[in-house]
Amino acid sequence: MKKLIFCLTAMLLVMACSVKTKSPEMGMMPKHENEPGDSTRYGLACDGTSDSLLILLPIEGGDPDTFYIIRASHEHQIFGRPHIGDELAVILNPDDTTEARKVINIERLKGDWRYQVTPTFRRLDSLPEKIRNIRMAQIPDSVKSRLLVPKEYGISLKRGHLAQTIGSKRNRNTNEMSPVEYPKVRHYAYWKLFNGKLILETDTTRLSEQAEKKTLNHDTVEIVLLRRDSLVLRFKDHEQAFYRKKKDSIK
Numbered sequence: 001m002k003k004l005i006f007c008l009t010a011m012l013l014v015m016a017c018s019v020k021t022k023s024p025e026m027g028m029m030p031k032h033e034n035e036p037g038d039s040t041r042y043g044l045a046c047d048g049t050s051d052s053l054l055i056l057l058p059i060e061g062g063d064p065d066t067f068y069i070i071r072a073s074h075e076h077q078i079f080g081r082p083h084i085g086d087e088l089a090v091i092l093n094p095d096d097t098t099e100a101r102k103v104i105n106i107e108r109l110k111g112d113w114r115y116q117v118t119p120t121f122r123r124l125d126s127l128p129e130k131i132r133n134i135r136m137a138q139i140p141d142s143v144k145s146r147l148l149v150p151k152e153y154g155i156s157l158k159r160g161h162l163a164q165t166i167g168s169k170r171n172r173n174t175n176e177m178s179p180v181e182y183p184k185v186r187h188y189a190y191w192k193l194f195n196g197k198l199i200l201e202t203d204t205t206r207l208s209e210q211a212e213k214k215t216l217n218h219d220t221v222e223i224v225l226l227r228r229d230s231l232v233l234r235f236k237d238h239e240q241a242f243y244r245k246k247k248d249s250i251k
Contacts, residue, residue, distance in 0.1 A: 033060075038194050041065075041090040042106075045082040054082060054100055056090060067092070067100040079226035080105025091196040102196045104223060109198075113231050113242035114154035114166060119147070119180035139179070147180045154242060155188060155200070163188040163200060186219065198223055198233065 034040065046055035046064050054067045067090065072078055082088055082105055091102040139147075154166035165187045189203035201218040224239065225232035231242040 035192075035194065039091070040193060040195060041092060043088060043090070045084055045086045045088055047084055049082050049084065054088075054090070054103060056088060059087075066098070068098060069100045069103060072100050072102060077102040079103065079223050080108030080228075089193045089196070104193060104196065105226065106193070108226055108228065109223075109231075110157050110159065111244060112154060112156045112166060113244060114152045115240060115242050116150045117153050117167075117183050118150050119182045121147075121179055151182060153183075153185060157191050161190055161192050163191040188219075194220075196223075197221065 034042075041056065042059040043056040043065075044059070046057050048055040048066075051073060052068065052070045054069045055064050056067060057064045069078065079102070080086075082103065086108070087106040089104040089106055090100045093099040093101045152167050156164040156166055158164065165185055168182070168185045168187070186200075186202055188200045190201040192199050192201075198221040199218050200221060219235060222234040223231075224234050225241075229244040231244070233240050233242070
């Protein structure tokens with residue numbers, strides 16, 4: 001039912017784009033206000049959008065705006081090719097507000113993004129190095145191949161700016177006797193765009209002596225590549241490539 005309502009709403013917005021005039025349906029658009037400091041323009045791609053022009057219906061309502069995107073395209077700053085009805089985030093040239101310097105297809109960004117991780121043998125620091133090496137050498141290659149089993153990790157960017165880490169469960173009981181361990185990851189709960197960057201927030205609840213106190217930690221991430229089934233994000237200390245499974249692909 002929610003999906004049907006969303007599709008009907010999108011159809012009304014696309015119709016509003018095509019006539020390029022204000023209409024009664026504009027009052028049905030959700031109210032939107034940027035966070036303080038966020039200069040991004042948010043809206044829907046309209047009929048007339050091409051490789052050189054972007055026709056954007058502002059999310060807050062009003063007439064569609066036209067932006068040049070030739071330079072952004074040449075500089076590989078179009079992340080997810082816009083299609084009619086797609087929700088977009090647009091960063092304008094501060095010296096020429098008719099030019100978009102970066103375009104992010106929010107509709108393409110949403111969904112489940114995955115990557116594979118391989119475990120490493122757990123370091124038994126309580127043992128002397130010589131004994132540790134002997135024990136590792138005693139493990140047959142066939143056993144090592146069974147232990148070093150890749151797993152899928154990733155992140156799900158959901159509607160309503162909710163996020164969820166894929167593959168690594170929080171507070172699970174880890175077998176301390178296992179000779180291998182998988183990388184630790186941050187558990188994200190929310191996501192948003194801010195001035196063209198992806199903000200991934202972790203929801204960490206800590207109890208103080210007086211009352212429950214909620215603190216939010218976040219990672220500011222640069223989008224390097226966004227295609228239908230490929231995503232590359234640049235974190236503070238590394239780049240991570242993701243893929244989208246066929247069953248998760250956007251049609």
